[in-house]
Amino acid sequence: DARVTQTPRHKVTEMGQEVTMRCQPILGHNTVFWYRQTMMQGLELLAYFRNRAPLDDSGMPKDRFSAEMPDATLATLKIQPSEPRDSAVYFCASGFLPNSPLHFGNGTRLTVT
Amino acid sequence: QQQVKQSPQSLIVQKGGISIINCAYENTAFDYFPWYQQFPGKGPALLIAIRPDVSEKKEGRFTISFNKSAKQFSLHIMDSQPGDSATYFCAASGNQFYFGTGTSLTVIP
Numbered sequence: 001d002a003r004v005t006q007t008p009r010h011k012v013t014e015m016g017q018e019v020t021m022r023c024q025p026i027l028g029h030n031t032v033f034w035y036r037q038t039m040m041q042g043l044e045l046l047a048y049f050r051n052r053a054p055l056d057d058s059g060m061p062k063d064r065f066s067a068e069m070p071d072a073t074l075a076t077l078k079i080q081p082s083e084p085r086d087s088a089v090y091f092c093a094s095g096f097l098p099n100s101p102l103h104f105g106n107g108t109r110l111t112v113t
Numbered sequence: 114q115q116q117v118k119q120s121p122q123s124l125i126v127q128k129g130g131i132s133i134i135n136c137a138y139e140n141t142a143f144d145y146f147p148w149y150q151q152f153p154g155k156g157p158a159l160l161i162a163i164r165p166d167v168s169e170k171k172e173g174r175f176t177i178s179f180n181k182s183a184k185q186f187s188l189h190i191m192d193s194q195p196g197d198s199a200t201y202f203c204a205a206s207g208n209q210f211y212f213g214t215g216t217s218l219t220v221i222p
Contacts, residue, residue, distance in 0.1 A: 004156075033210065042202075042212065042213075042214040042215050043157070043202065043212045043215070045210075048209070056209070091156050091157075093156070093210075095210075097206070097208060097209075097210075098144075098145070098206065098207055098208045099144055099145040099164070099206060099207070100145070101147055101159045101162060102147075102159075102204075102210055103159070104149075104156030104157050104158065105156050106154070106155055106156045107155075107156050
């Protein structure tokens with residue numbers, strides 16, 4: 001059963017440190033999304049890629065966040081420097097768009113102290 | 114502008130009752146409308162989806178009702194069970210996905 005894999009599942013770090021989250025999308029999917037979930041904001045779109053090309057990263061704070069897709073099997077989301085307000089669960093999702101379902105990973109729970 | 118509006122924010126239903134969650138969308142170009150179910154500590158998982166050429170889709174106890182003219186769709190959970198307690202998200206998609214803000218459903222035994 002194909003699934004989206006995210007690592008690490010949990011990350012605790014101190015303010016100012018760099019954080020890298022990784023995602024392995026489902027093979028053959030052409031679109032990869034990064035979402036952030038908090039109690040207050042629900043599912044917040046950060047960035048997404050189509051065929052590895054970034055299409056929209058307007059949801060990301062550009063000064064500290066960056067998203068890349070170095071190859072079809074890996075998407076990364078980096079935060080540098082991290083801040084306590086970045087504490088949230090970060091989800092990666094992939095799909096064969098348009099008009100097909102997204103498949104989510106189980107997320108990375110980030111805590112910045 | 115919020116592309117998909119979802120209500121209610123939370124819902125409490127007795128076991129065996131019907132749970133109803135509503136969504137409204139803005140863009141008539143959307144042509145795929147999924148519902149996702151999320152349990153604590155897990156990512157959202159596809160529950161059921163509909164395309165705008167049909168008005169209703171049923172899978173077991175879960176039914177989507179779709180009203181194209183009103184730009185609204187809803188999820189009905191029949192015979193709600195405590196195991197259905199979760200957060201539910203509606204979404205609308207074309208080339209991009211837009212999610213509602215979620216509904217926390219609690220089914221009381």
